[in-house]
Amino acid sequence: MNMISDLTLTDYLRIIRKRKWIIILCSLIVVAVSSLYVSKETPIYQAKARVKVEQRTTLAGGLMEMMTWSTGDVMATEVETVTSYAVMERVAYKLGKITEKELRYPHEFTKEAESFETQQTPDRVLRIVRGLRGKVSAKQEGITNIISITVTSSDRSEAARLANLIAQEYRNENRYQKQKDKLAAKSFVDSQIQWYEEAIKKSATAEKRFREERDFVTPSQSLNNVLAQLSALEVERTRLELQISQAETKLKQLKEAKTDTGKLQVLFPEIYNHPTLATIRQNISNLEIRLSEFLESATQLHPQAVQMKRSLEKLKSEQKKEIQGLVDASIISTEAQIASLKERVQETEDRKEKASQRLAKIPDEEVKYAQFEREVKMNNEMYLMFKRRSEESRIAEAEQTGNVSIIEPAVEPYYPISSSGKGKIAAGGVVGLLLGFVLAFIIESLDTSIGTIEDLERYLETTVLGVIPYIGPAEGIIIPWRPKFLALPKPFSSRRRPPQGPPMPLITQSNPKLPEAEAFRTLRTTILLKMPQDEHIALLFTSASPQEGKTSIISNLGLTMAQLGKQTILVDCNLRRPALHRVFGVERGPGLTDVLIGSATVDEAIKSASDLLFGALELEDFLETPGIDNLYILPAGVHPPNPAEMLATERMTELINELKSEYDIVIFDTPPTLPVTDATILSAKVDGVILVYRAGKSSRKVPKRAMELIKGAEGEILGVVLNDIKPEIETTPAIYQHYYYYEEEGAEESEA
Structure with missing residues (x-):
């Protein structure tokens, strides 16, 4: 403010x-x-399905755990799998948004699954899948093994159906991954069973032929111990070589998946669903959707589109770098595992070499038979091991169940998640x-205009002497200029023009009982209390800018001073745009200018009550206005070429002293301070300066600057008069009129 x-x-x-x-x-x-927004707002619904991830408890599960390797958190991986591309693509297929030919991943488990996974994904399918993914969120509930799947949509039916489809396809994906691992393990086990069946037959036949040809009965105990040790070492070497083969296969797949994201997702979901990679993929998906939507209304060369493409390339580069880092870490771990297994194989070979050296000391026939017996025993053990694993895989395959179950399907929501329209x-x-x-x-x-009187006083560091309210045309009398032919020595001639400009209101003469007129009497009292008593005073009225109402205030104030019995003279020092003579309807000259240049005396220039009578006032108005005979006017006179220099003359100083000696109150009307320097020149020659400020006309900084100029000229500022105030709470003049009415009526009754 x-x-x-x-x-x-x-x-x-x-x-x-x-x-x-x-x-x-x-x-x-x-x-x-807000009402318009609520009326056009589309309601948003949410549906939630919950699934439970069970731990593997079967022997087949143990075999799978042995043949797979993961360093990530299991539940975090499962949460990412819920919104994975494979799941969302099959959901899109079930919704009828894509065809079966466009599927990259099978919607049901088949042995031909690998052929689907090598297909290229069309852009249309990518947009559809990413659009569905944008509606879905999945999270683990606390530290439980329960995952909540939440779908947000403007269609309540779509929200429930999509949540249930995602839960079902996530369960199918879990089964698919398990069956895929089981199929690979079962194929390997079956091939080993077939090979060891043939090996058992050959070794048993060879052993039988050797006994029949040599008539050999049984080997010695030492030979049996050596053979048993060799047999155990051979089984250990075979197991280690199997693990090495699996690790080398995994290492080869890791190196291939390093540049193939599809293989990485299928073969190593624990790496593909790593939380960091999942976050980057989600950001890429969101940015691609935004770019696709933006390109619907803009070109590829739009600056924002170019910026979004750069951001997309940056995210893809970060994704590639993160994948390479995770895969490299896995490769290093796998290579270390292979090196460790090979060291153990070498240790087994060394132990076999020592056992073979012990075997060399036993007779040849006994050794030969022991070798046949050892080979039969080893083949039987390996055959039984793979047969047992084959049965476990067959049982698990027959079960056809995963470790994911739907514990709470989604239901169609009734209320939208958005708040009510009234709220x-x-x-x-x-x-x-x-x-x-x-x-x-x-x-x-x-707003730098007036706020309160106290604010203005603090800001200007002076006193508000009076507050003049707004005076409308109906409240003040409009005195037009009209000549009185009998009062003039000569009739009107073409050389004499009527004064120009709008007429001025003189409310203290026309309506003295109004509160507006009382404001001038209040101003009179305040000024007299601030000045020394029983002394003649000279006051200068000015303003910071034009049209602040100085002349109107001086005219009304001068009349109230005269009504108090003070010999009052009003001097029009506004030599540039004089107006005082128009208020009272007197001639402009001779006036102040004529006195200063010596073409007229002071007495000739001053206009007295008789001039007012023959100027603007009717005889009736003159008689009804008390104290009018104490009011004198010194008009501006002719227009001089150098007003400022004329007011700065020594003659002007002498004139001020002459007027003070003859009159009780001398009031000077001057031009505004900021445009011209006239008021500043006179300020040091009078007893006090009063600044008129019309509220709302200009900033409060304007009168502040005017006061600084006057103080710089060593003028004494008595205070400020606020003019044309329009209060927010209107006063009631009828109350004052009612009071005056009864006062007058009571006076008449007392006289009677």
């Missing part, structure tokens, strides 16, 4: 009352916008009020 920072509760209430329409308008606008409208009303208050205080802070 102003430069004063300390605001009281009264100040806040005044600002709110003053700017109430801004607050009301802001509130209505925000409420209207939003009410919130809009509150926001509108707050915005209105903020805007009101901002406007008030930018």
Whole structure:
């Protein structure tokens, strides 16, 4: 509101009352916008399905755990799998959004699954899958093994159906991955069983032929111990070589998957679903959707599109770098595992070599038979091991179940998740009020005009001597200029023009009982109390800018001074645009200019009551105006070429002293201070300067600057008069008129 920072509760209430329409308008606008938004808002629904991830408890599960390797958190991997591309693609197929030919991953488990996984994904399918993924979120519930799948959609039926389809396809994906691993393990085990069946037959036949040909009965105990040790070492070597083969296969697949994201997702889901990679993929998906939507209304060369493409390339580069880092770490771990296994194989070979050396000391026939027996025993053990694993895989395959179960299917939501329309409208009303208050205080802070009288006094560092209210045309008398032929020595001639400009109101003469007229009497009292008693005083009235109402105030104030019995003279020092003579309807010359240049005397230039009578006032008005005979006017006179220099002459100083010696009150009407220097020149020659400020016409900085100029010229500022004040709470003149009416009527009764 102003430069004063300390605001009281009264100040806040005044600002709110003053700017109430801004607050009301802001509130209505925000409420209207909120209502329009609520009426056009699409309701959003959420549906939730819950699935449970069980731990593997079967022997087949143990075999799978042995043949696979993962360093990631199991539940985190499962959560990422819920919204994986494979699951969402099959959901899109079930919804009929893509065809079977467009599937990259099978919607049901088949042995031909690998052929699907090598297909290229069309852009249309990518957009559809990413659009569905944008509606889905999955998270682990606390530290449990339960995953909640939440779907957000504007269609309540779609939300429930999509949540249930995702839960089902996630379960199918879990089964598919398990069956895929089991199929690979079963194929390997079956081939080993077939090979060892043939090896058992050959070794048994060879052993039988050797005994028949040599008539050999049984080997010695030492031979049996050596053979048993060799047999165990051979089984250990075979097991280690199997693990090496699996690790080398995995290493080869890792190196291939390092540049093939599809293989990485299929063969190593624990790496593909790593939390960091999942976050990057989600960001890529969101950015591609935004880019696709943006390109619907813009070109590829649009700056924002180019920026989005750069961001997309950066994310893809980060994804590639992260994949390479994770795969490299897995490769290093696998290579270390292979090296460790090979060391153990070498240790086994060394132990076999020592056992073979012990075997060499036993007779040849006994050794030969022991070798046949050892080979039969080893083949039988390996055959039984793979046969047992084959049975476990067959049982697990027959079960056809995964470790994911749906514990709570999604139901169609009834209520939208968005808040009620009434609540939003009410919130809009509150926001509108707050915005209105903020805007009101901002406007008030930018408003540098008058706030309160106390604010202005603190800012200008002076006293407000009086407050003159707004005077409308109906309240003041409009005195037109009209000549009185009998009062003039010569009739009107073409050389004499009537004064130009609008007429001035003289309310203290026309309506002295109005509160507006009482304001001038209050100003009179304040000025007299500030000046020394029983002394003749010279006052200068000026303003910071034009049209502040100086002449009107001087005219009414001068009349009230005269009515108090003070010999009062009004001097028009506004030699550039004089107006005082128009107020009282007297001739402009001879006047002040004529006195200063010596073409007329002071007595010839001063206009007295008789001039007023023959100037603007009717005889009846003259007789009804008490004290009018104490009022004198010294008009401006002819227009000089150098007003400022004329007012700065020594003759002007002498004239001021002459007028003070003859009159009780001398009031000077001067031009505004900022445009010209006339008032500044005279300010040091009078007893006091009074600044007239019309509220709302200019910033408060303007009178501040005018006062600084007057103080710089060593002028004494008595105070400020606020003019044309329009109070927010209108006064009631009828009350004052009612009082005066009864006062007059009572006076008449007493006289009677």
